[in-house]
Amino acid sequence: MHIVVCAKRVLDPDGVNGYALWGRLKVDDSGRAFDTGGTVAQIINAYDEQALEAALRMRDAGAECRITVVTVGGEDAGDVLKRCVAMGADHAIHVVDSEARADGFRVAAIVAALVRDLGDVDLVLCGRQGSDYDQGTLPGALAEALDAALVTMAAGVAVDGDTAIQVRRAVPNGEEVVRAQLPAVVSVSNELGQARYPSSRGMLAARRTPPERRAASDLLAGREPGGVELVQLVVPDVQGHCEIVDGADAAAKAAGLMARLRERGLLHA
Amino acid sequence: MPEHVLVLINVSPGATLRDADREALGAARALAAARGVPVACALIGHEVAAAAAEAAERGADRVLTADAPSLVPFAGERFLPVAADAIRVAEARIVLVPRGPDLLEFVPRLAARLDGASVIGVVAVRAEEGDVTAVATAFGGAAHAVYRFRAPGPRVLALAPAVAEAPERVAGRTVTPEPLTVSDVLPRVEVVTPAAPLEGPRLEDARVVVSGGRGLGAADRYALIRELAAALGGMAGASRAIVDDAWASPAQQVGLTGKIVTPDLYFAIGISGASQHMAGCSNARCLVAVNTDPQAPIFRYAHYGIVGDCLEVLPELIRIAGQSGEPKA
C-alpha cells in the first residue's frame, strides 16, 4: 500500500500564543504576517505530524506500506520534510509553489495532480487543519478532486483487507469506528496521541535523503486553481474590563463574586 | 429561481432550529439585503417540518427541504449531493452554514464540488463590489484573517458564534416547502461501531459552564469543578491541557478543537486564557476567572475575576452556591 502524508510548516503556535497572551501580537507592514522579529520558529503543523504518526503506526502494526510525505510551498517550505524522514517516512517530495500560501483549495489541486502522477496511491493522510489558519480545507477538497472516500477526525487508522481501512474517529459523544473503501483521504486529529520523536538513525537517513523537488507549474499543466486569497491579518481587540473582586480571604472574595453574579441575574437569589 | 442567499441547515429528527441556525438566518438577511436578493433556507435531515416552519417565520423567502430517513444520522457523503442540489436550486452565490460538529466533513468538499471555495470560522462577512470578503479566526483566535475569493463557484461560509442576531419570529408567516432531490448514494464509508448515543444535556446548550485547567494542580481536584457546576445547575468543562492529561474527558474540552459554548455564565478556573481556549468560550454573556496570577491573560477577557488559589476559592463558591437555593434553570 502506498500512503501519502501531507505536511506543512506553520508558525509555532506556542510562540504566537506567547505574543498574543500578553497583547503584543502585531501585524507587519505586508499586512499578511506577524511582526515577531523572526523569534517565532516555523515548525511542522502538529496535526500533520500526527498524520504521519498514524501512517507509521500502520506500518508498525504489520501493514506492508510505503510512506511518502509531501509538502507544497515556497523554497524554504521543505524544512519540515527532514523531520518526517527522520521519523520514518520512506520518501519526501517538495512541490515548489509560491502562490499557495493560505489557499487550501490550490494546495488540494496540486496534491491531487501529484497523487495522480504517482499513480499508485491508495491512502492520503492529512492533519485535520493547519494550526495557522484553522481552515481544514485540504482533506475535503482533495477527496473531492480525487473522487475518494473522506474520513475526518481520525484517532487511529488500520488496514482492513486489500481494499479498505478502518478508522477510529473522535466524535462529539466519544468515538466511532468506520470502514472506508480505498482510495481514501483521512484527516487526523490530536486524539491520535503523541507523535514519536525522530531516532538518531532516522536523522542520519534524513541527512542522506534530500527531498525530491517538483514544480507545481509542471503538475498543474497550465491550470491556475485558486479558492481564496488571504488579503490581510488583523489582531482583534480584546475587551479588557475585568472587575477584580477583592476581599480579606478566599471566603470574602467568593461571597463578593457570587453577590455580583446574583445582582446581574445570573444566579437565582 | 433567481439568486438567493442560501442558509444550509442539518436538522436533527423533529428538532426546531438551533441558536446557531437562527443567527445564520440573521446573517443571511443582512447579506441578502445588501445584494438585493431574497433568502432561501435548506433544511436537510428527517422530520424537518418544525424547523422548516420556523425558518419561514424567521424570514426565509424560500424553504427547501430534504426529508428522508437515510439522511440520519449525518453522513457527509449522503448530505453532500443534497446540499449541492440546494445550491443549484437557489442559484446561490453565497452559502451560509451554521456552526456544528460536522463542518470539516462537508464544507470544503461541497465548495470544491461546485468549483467554489469555503471559509470556516467566519466572524464577519462584508458585501463588496458584488462579491463578499470573509473575516475568519486564525491562529486559534489570536488573529483574524480577511479572505477574498478567487474561485468562480459559490462562496461557502461557516459562521462563528454571534455573527448576527436571530431575526424576530413572525408568527403565521408561512412558505410552502419545495422538496430537494435525495438520490441514492453508494456508500464508501460505513459505520462499523457507532459512538454511544448522546445522552443527557450537551455542553453546548448549558446556560452555566464551569471549566477547570492546569491550575487545579492534580487530576482528583477536577471533582471540585464538577461540584461547583452541579451546585450552579450547570455543566463541567475543561481546557485541552487537562484533557490531554486525562483529568477530564475529551467530551468536556472547550475551545477551538473542542466544544464551542455560549452560556450566560462561564467560569475559567486555573485556566491561562490561551486564544485556542477562548475560541470556545469568548461568547459567554459573563465570564468569570479565578487565577493565582494577576497578570494571567484570562483577566483580559473576564468580566469578573478573583486573584487567588482555586483550591481555596472553589470550596467557598461551592458552599455559597449550595446555600443560594435552586439554581437558574
Ligand SMILES: Cc1cc2nc3c(=O)[nH]c(=O)nc-3n(C[C@H](O)[C@H](O)[C@H](O)COP(=O)(O)OP(=O)(O)OC[C@H]3O[C@@H](n4cnc5c(N)ncnc54)[C@H](O)[C@@H]3O)c2cc1C
Ligand atoms: C492547534 C491548537 C489547538 C488547541 N485547542 C485547544 C482547545 O480547543 N482548548 C483549549 O483549552 N486549549 C487548546 N489548545 C491549547 C492552548 O494553547 C493552551 O495550551 C491550553 O488552553 C492551556 O490550558 P490551561 O489554561 O489549563 O493551562 P496553562 O496555560 O498551563 O494555565 C494554567 C493557569 O492556571 C493558573 N494557576 C496555577 N495554579 C493555580 C491555582 N492554584 N489556582 C488558580 N490558578 C492557578 C496559572 O496562573 C495559569 O494561568 C490548543 C493549542 C493548539 C496549538
